[in-house]
Amino acid sequence: MDAVQHVFKGTFIHSTTRCDLEIIENHMLGTDRVGKILFFEDAQIQSRLSQKWGFDESNIQALGNNEFFMPGMIDTHIHAPQYTFIGIGMERPLLEWLEHTTFPTEDTFCDVELARNMYNTVVRRTLRNGTTTACYFATIHTDASIVLADTASQYGQRAFIGKVCMDHNDTYKKYRETTKESIKETKRFFEVLESKKYDRVKPIITPRFAISCSERLLNKLGKLAEKHDLHIQSHISESPAEIKEVRRLFPDYNNYTEVYDRNKLLTNKTVMAHGCYLTNEELCVFRERGAAISHCPNSNISLCSGHLDVRNALNHRVKMGLGTDVAGGYSISLLDAIRKAIETSKIIFMERSKSERDNNETQNKQQENMKPDEVNEDTQNGPMKTENNHNVLSYKEAFWLATLGGSEALGIDHITGNFKVGKEFDALIINPEAKDSPFEVNSHVSKEEMLQRFLYLGDDRNIKSVYVAGICVVPFPSNT
Structure with a gap:
């Protein structure tokens, strides 16, 4: 015994x-x-x-x-280097924010000592706020990313660490790799982490998002993840401008989800952040592949990206957890993510209720102008009911998302x-x-x-x- x-x-x-x-x-x-x-x-x-x-x-x-x-709470999406500028630059939309604030700052993490000091701060801060598991984006710098893994292990945090991969960056051309370099350094990264035999820290394949990656890089990363059975993280359908750019860069794909799916990056070990504009068709693909969504409500609001309809995603039986998305989100606490998730759900409910009232008023006016013989059974039975009834997310469900839901999203629900x-x-x-x-x-x-x-x-x-x-x-x- x-x-x-x-x-x-x-x-x-x-x-x-x-x-x-x-x-x-x-x-x-x-x-x-x-x-x-x-x-x-x-x-x-x-x-x-x-x-x-x-x-x-x-x-x-x-x-x-x-x-x-x-x-313990589980942060399914957080950018560790971005804690450097948390709460700054929030007046810009996503793509401008990346160009003017994010990429220049992340580029400085080529300095390993700078990275060591910041990552020490981030891991301590997340742990103090009750984050026992964190799914981290680092930067494109392999050695600095290894420092993040060492730091999480030193403090005993359960973590997935991603060395960011990006071979395309027209907005800030200094901060990118070649395709060959990205694959080579990603292999070195996960081999080093595997050799260290951490108790609770694992590597995760991390293409930043489709806009910053060539099709060739996405394809090679997908094959790498498949060969070594690795976890995968990225972003998807965060903002309308981002989706428009993905359509321009990948014209041979039907939608954003297909860009990842056809390149073997949508698996039962994948977590994709945001998903504000995923269609029902795309949500079905997520469910079929066993892929998860990290709901990042603070960031979605702060960068004016959009709202994720959590209820609809859950109705499609898609796995889901919460993410702080520091520093797109200005709070490192998952308690804030819980609150913002509930508030977002209520905003969607109010917007949908207003839309339904407006539709009903229009229908009533149309009925008033009809001749008696033009009124059919449907109109006589009152306003038409919409198919998309929305139930507000409860605090109990938000609690689940921050704990057990997050563990399911990361594929560790058998552990925590x-x-x-x-x-x-x-x-x-x-x-x-x-x-x-x-x-x-x-x-x-x-x-x-x-x-x-x-x-x-x-x-x-x-x-x-x-x-x-x-x-x-x-x-x-x-x-x-």
Whole structure:
């Protein structure tokens, strides 16, 4: 029988495949020496659990009355080097923002020491904000990208690291590679990462997006991912201007999705950021390939790119998680992504409701002008109902997207995402009564209401501890 390393007692809140939110009070959870969950049982049988698993009851780590555990949050799309200019240049649309702010800054990461300092800051900041897993874009610089992988591993963060690939850049010509160089350096990158045998850091094939990649580069990257069974990340259908440029550059393809799909870059290990303008036909391809979407609502709004209809994508059974998309998104916290996802859903609902009201008013006016014999059964039964009824995203669903949904999107739901026995213990201890907490707690508030307040009002001050694979990584050890 596996030896028990840690035993925790208190309230646990997570999502399962059966429900978006499950609140489990007065339970005990035990982990082994490698951080896997051995048992998750009612605390009423504490003595029996102690005898069965051989742990000393005096070593149980019990939470405070209003504290609770939740799974670590999963950022499915974040640009680590862009933290350099987070909150700057947000007045420009996407393509202008890339040209004037992003590419010039990322180009400076040829300086490995600059990269080391910034990546140290980024990993610490994301962990403090409860991001136990991050899917990072780095830059085109291989050595600096390796530094990001080293940094994530040093701090114990679970991460996918992508050395960016781009052999086409007319807007800022300094920042690009040749096709041959991009493939060669990508191979070197994942070979170095594989040789380091990190516990929880993996490489991910990263064509920046179709605009910055030749068809030849996309094709070679797809074959590389297929040969080595690697994860893939990129961007898709983020803004109308971007889609227009993709049509110009790839006239032989029917749509944006097909550009990736025909080049073997749309697989069950693919996560594509944004997807604001994906058609239902494209969403069906995503579902068939098992590819996922990273919903980045802050960035979509901040760069005036568009809105992703999450409900429609979920109805198409497309895997989905949340992304901060720093620095297109101006917050590094997934709590912000949760809030913006809910707000975006409400905006879509209001816009659709207004459109339906306008259509109904037009129909009513037309009916008023009809002669009696021109009114048919359909018009007599009242305004026509639209087929695309929209339900607002609930806070429970947004919580699921930030945790279990994100793990499914990255293909690691067998490892993390909730507190199922056999998974690794990635968790946050939330303290609603932390010093200087941004919200107050009343004694009569239930755990569900406590969670809602944290999701809507909380911040890193409420995150007391962060665990990755059973190891407490926040607070940071004094030597880091």
